[in-house]
Amino acid sequence: MATSPEDPQNPPTSAAKPGLRKPVFTKVDQLKPGTNGHTLTVKVLESNPVSSQLRHARIAECLVGDETGTIVFTARNHQVDMLKAGATVILRNAKIDMFKGSMRLAVDKWGRVEVTDPADFTVKEDNNLSMIEYELVNQHLFELTLT
Numbered sequence: 001m002a003t004s005p006e007d008p009q010n011p012p013t014s015a016a017k018p019g020l021r022k023p024v025f026t027k028v029d030q031l032k033p034g035t036n037g038h039t040l041t042v043k044v045l046e047s048n049p050v051s052s053q054l055r056h057a058r059i060a061e062c063l064v065g066d067e068t069g070t071i072v073f074t075a076r077n078h079q080v081d082m083l084k085a086g087a088t089v090i091l092r093n094a095k096i097d098m099f100k101g102s103m104r105l106a107v108d109k110w111g112r113v114e115v116t117d118p119a120d121f122t123v124k125e126d127n128n129l130s131m132i133e134y135e136l137v138n139q140h141l142f143e144l145t146l147t
Contacts, residue, residue: 023092029068029127033103033134036095040105041116042066043123044087047075064089064105066119069127073105079113090114101133 023039031038042064050059060075062083074097075083082089093111097104107113 027068028064028066028071028129031071031096031103031105031129033096033098036093038091038094038096038105040066040091040094041119042073042089042091043119043121044073044083044085044089045070045123045125046085047080047083049080061104063128064091065123065125067121067124069124069129071103071105071128072130074099075113076106079107082113082115088116088119090116098134101135102130103132103134104130 026038026040028040028042043066045063045065047060047062050061058077058080060080060083062073062075063070064073064083065071073083073091091105091107091111091113094105094107095111097106
């Protein structure tokens with residue numbers, strides 16, 4: 001019995017496969033609260049383990065940065081081993097979490113952390129985005145005060 005190209009048992013070849021997009025690399029100073037889907041190349045400046053209440057979870061707060069600034073990255077479990085001081089990593093599909101009013105960079109199960117060759121940039125350490133405190137403003141109350 002001959003099969004047609006639409007036969008579900010014989011899926012079409014790669015011609016029907018959607019093409020992968022090339023990643024758009026973001027710089028640290030372009031990160032904003034509540035955003036996600038960032039791809040960055042950063043150097044790890046320091047890594048500090050955090051004591052966790054969870055038995056099997058390992059967490060470390062790592063200061064990472066590029067030539068535009070720095071931010072705190074929350075490394076979890078196997079990510080802790082990759083983010084050692086001096087390493088250069090690529091963070092794919094990273095997101096911004098808010099913690100006590102400041103930004104933290106994180107990569108969850110939908111993202112990826114890759115150790116890469118050492119980068120040839122100098123980290124700008126005087127622009128730490130995690131030191132900026134943000135305040136949540138209720139939009140409805142804000143609009144009422146303007147009118």
